Amino acid sequence: MLMKTEKPFVLALIAVIGPQRELGANNNLLWHISEDLRHFKALTMGHTIIMGRKTFESLGKPLPGRKNVVLSRSGLSLEQALVQEKAQAEEQAEVFVVGGAEVYRQAMNLADRLYITHVQAPLPEGGADVFFPEIDPLVWQETARDDQPRGATFPYPFSFVTYERRPE
Ligand SMILES: NC(=O)c1ccc[n+]([C@@H]2O[C@H](COP(=O)([O-])OP(=O)(O)OC[C@H]3O[C@@H](n4cnc5c(N)ncnc54)[C@H](OP(=O)(O)O)[C@@H]3O)[C@@H](O)[C@H]2O)c1
Incomplete structure (x- = not known):
């Protein structure tokens, strides 16, 4: 397991x-939400984005202007991707880390910062089948x-929130 430090x-x-x-x-x-897509683009442009194979398939193509790293059990693991970035970053x-649920769950303990768009809107029919991990306020500070x-x-409220990991 890779350590944060x-x-x-x-x-x-x-x-x-x-x-x-x-x-x-x-x-x-x-x-x-077009404002959220713009926000995502502004933050990630020029950077490495790491995602699970299912999220990559859902996007359908690599996102331009960013190094796209796709995790798969028949390919790169999260640990390998981070070691590779360590050598290059x-x-x-x-x-x-841009998702999805399975990859967020694994990356949460290693993350330093979260950029979360909180949306207060009704869910589409059928609801959701994947969820983000809990954001523990004892671990994460809204900054x-x-x-x-x-x-x-988009006729509902949303908030762009940044969280930083609290010092240990
Ligand atoms: N709201 C958002 O901001 C947001 C962002 C991104 C995605 N999403 C949504 O999240 C959903 C997809 O999430 P998901 O949890 O189903 O799938 P996912 O996390 O995108 O991808 C899961 C796949 O990634 C690979 N993987 C995961 N952990 C790995 C590891 N440690 N080592 C190697 N490979 C690993 C595996 O691929 P293989 O099966 O090939 O081995 C696994 O099946 C979609 O609904 C998508 O729209 C939402």
Whole structure:
């Protein structure tokens, strides 16, 4: 198991979640919020993004302008991906874990920072089948928040929140 201190970079998880930490259904996102896609792009552009094979399939293609690292049990593990980044990343560069649920669960204990878009909207019919891990307030401190009453075409409130791991 890789220790946090072995990483020369900041490991950030980025996700958009519902009120009960809902992440997706049927290998798709639950909502499409253009402001959130812009936010995701602005943060991740030029950086490495690490994702599970199912999330990669759901995207359908690599995201441009970023190094896309796809995890699969028949390929790269999370540990191998992080060792590879350690060898290549510049000091204090941000490396992003972009999902999905299975990969967030494994990366949560290694992460330094979380970028969470909290969405207060009804779920699509059928609800969610994957969830983000619990964000324990004893572990994670909210350091930035931007509340939006609605998007240009999305009629519900959402908030861009940054959490940093509290010092041990
Ligand atoms: N709301 C959001 O921000 C957000 C972001 C991303 C994704 N999502 C949603 O999340 C869902 C997908 O999540 P998911 O949990 O089903 O799948 P996932 O985490 O995207 O991918 C799971 C796959 O990743 C590979 N994997 C996971 N851990 C690994 C490890 N330690 N070593 C090697 N390979 C590993 C395995 O691939 P193999 O089976 O090939 O071995 C596994 O089946 C979709 O609904 C998607 O839309 C939501």
